[in-house]
Amino acid sequence: MKLRKVMPAIGIILAFMMLATAGCPRREVERTELILATTTSTADSGLLDVLNPAFEERHPFTVKTIAVGTGEALRLGEQKEADVLLVHARRLEDQFMAAGHGARRLDVMYNDFVIVGPPGDPAGIRGMTAPGPALARVAERQALFASRGDNSGTHVRENSLWQAAGVTPAGAWYISTGQGMGDTLRISSEKQAYTLTDRSTYLAQKDRLELEIMVQGDPGLLNPYGVIEVQGAKNVEGAQAFADFITSPEGQRIIAEFGKDRFGQPLFFPLVHR
Amino acid sequence: MLIVNSLREAFRLLLAVDREILEIAWLSLRVSGTATVISVLLGMPAGVFLALARFPGKAFIIGLVNTGMGLPPVVVGLTVSLLFWRAGPMGFLGIMYTPAVMVLAQVLIALPIVAGLSLAAIQQLSPGLRLQALSLGASRLQTVFLLVREARLPMLAAIMAGFGGVISEVGSVMMVGGNIKGHTRVLTTAMVLETRMGRFEMALALGILLLAMSFTVNAILTSVQQRGARRWTGG
């Protein structure tokens, strides 16, 4: 009885939904959708805005980019909601592959992490190269440190750096923001705290931040990105094509050039074809 | 199925009663509760005044209030941030990324909702009611009290809408609070974080907790109102 009353309403809603979608022309019917799950920092850098059109020009796929945290990206791959992943958390990636969720993993590129902090440098770490001793001093002086605390690639790296420094960060000086890199940089600037950031996000926001680079250049701060084709994905062919493309000379050239015009230096460095 | 597993896991997490989750929930309640109380204290008299007073520019102000009811939290968050960031005009207060500024942002969201719905609550009363009270010898203030009492159900809905609007919003608390663990992290920002980390079960558990809290607060408000009605009836 109740259902019968509701049915016409449902019918009307469905009809509206059909009307709403009817107007959208499907220009190229032969194009299939490729879902790329990546991290917010990758998407925020703007690299994909250059890379994806170049890929779409050569292949009959429309890339839909979902920018999420590394954890969520891997989880989406696990659920086969995404066809291909572009992430930067080597340890988690290896776990993902070991669990059989990925068909193939390829190194793509790297950028590097830097430790930034307030110009006043209360912990006195400016100019140090090794991140371990620098972090140990921050902890020792109880200088404010902002952590993303979101299990992202950056956060995972930060954790391993603390571990290497032999410090378990805790206390009022250790701020866990649970937000993306851009927001965490903003909070660090406001609170005059140190933080670990990828260079590209920092460069993109530098003008609006009261933060300066304190520590850089150590091999332990390199940040490699990998592409993973999801095992049993809906669009296996597209995933393969995408992984092949960004590791091809063409894709690698785009990566190497990206950011030079805006920042005067590249944001990412190719790992396959240098 | 993911959803079934997530739900099962969510309930298991809820029953485990994690101390951190309780602290997050308590902060949510404190921030949004305080914001709602302030919005009611300011917005209800404002709404009643707008409904009853006659002055030039009234229609314009009502238009503003009604527009404010649909204010996107992100806009509020951004505006408050620009004001309270260290470089901003109010930066000297140093309350950015504290619960205080979260309350402020949520007041800006809830105030137009409470004021607008209070205004509508009074306006939907029969216009004769005001004259009837006056003609029975009520003073202006007594008349206002009577009208508010007559409109108490929609008034209560105004409070609930205000509270519901802020307890569930994420845009402004994320921006002005910063989602700092143990300090400004509330249920909604925690849900965003857990979702980003791919911990959907936890996010869902927090969502269920949020709903349960909303429901409890509304149930308490409703029962207070019912008791109030009985007291009046008892005369």
Add this chain to the structure above:
Amino acid sequence: MIELRGVVHRYGARTVLDLPDLEISRGDVLGVLGRNGSGKSTLLRLLGLLEKPVRGQVFYHGRSLEDERSRWAQRRRMAMVFQDPLLFAGSVRSNVAYGLKVRGRGRQEIRSRSDHMLAVLEIEHLAERDAATLSGGEAQRVSLARALATDPEVLFLDEPTTNLDVPARQSFRRDLMGALRALRLTAVYVTHDPAEAIAMCNRLAVIAGGRIVQDAGPLVIWNRPATAEVARLVGLEAPIPGILLGTDAGLARVQADGRSLTVRLPAFPVAPGMAVRLCIRPEHVRIATGPGDTAAPAFSGPVEHIEPQANGVRLTIRCGGMLAAWLDAPSARSLNLRVGDLVHARVDPDDVHVLPEEAALAP
């Protein structure tokens, strides 16, 4: 007790009320009769000090009330019942107590006075009921009890029976009348029902277009409306045209429908040859079918229309104009009239009311 002097009230550019002079004395039960939109409810709001006239003054006991404080003090000496009962949320008892509560009276007094009023209006059994659950008649009775509980010196009623069904209306009217008499209240009763005005009031003011067009005893207005507008309001719809022939010792001779009639001298200045209209109440017309009566019939003509009514029959007779006549049920049965039958109508000279032609034709 209440005086309105030079009162003009406007809503925007529209003048809704223009009352050069109106006085209400202690003990008056003044009916205000008018169509919708005539300004009668506005008059009540001005009297009740709920609105201020744009121009002119309202005096209570000889004092003009200008500041809100003294208006409020005077409002506490009167009460109002509106067309809608407008009961407040809560019990019947708390409603009746409201006026006393806002006056800050003691618990004991509030209780005893509201109980007394519930008893006077025979609604003690409803005391604990939720006001929202009452029938229309019960609710209006509670509204009246609430108004009377404050012991007002004047009671204003704005069409209080309009929304009631017939039995509720009659019993409400009866109890209201009883209360008015028992409490010797001054009252102003706004209505659009002339029969109700006559039943309830000892004085009647007819209001049209924001002006009082006649202010007299109810029966005077019923039988001798001053203008065509008033005539229509009391149910005299199509007066019969005639020519005034001459006057003679308090009587006038009028020619209508080809006959000469003797009628009471009209109240306005007359001159032979002037065109007039004759207003005759249907219930004052006696109908016969044959010329058996000794007195000459005033009018003769065919029956144009027969309208059965609850307690008789209303006839319309074509005789120069349209004459309405009312037959009680037994007469209607014995005469057994049909449309087209020729009938004779006789009317007492005293029952023919003469209006000047221009007034009769005015809209």
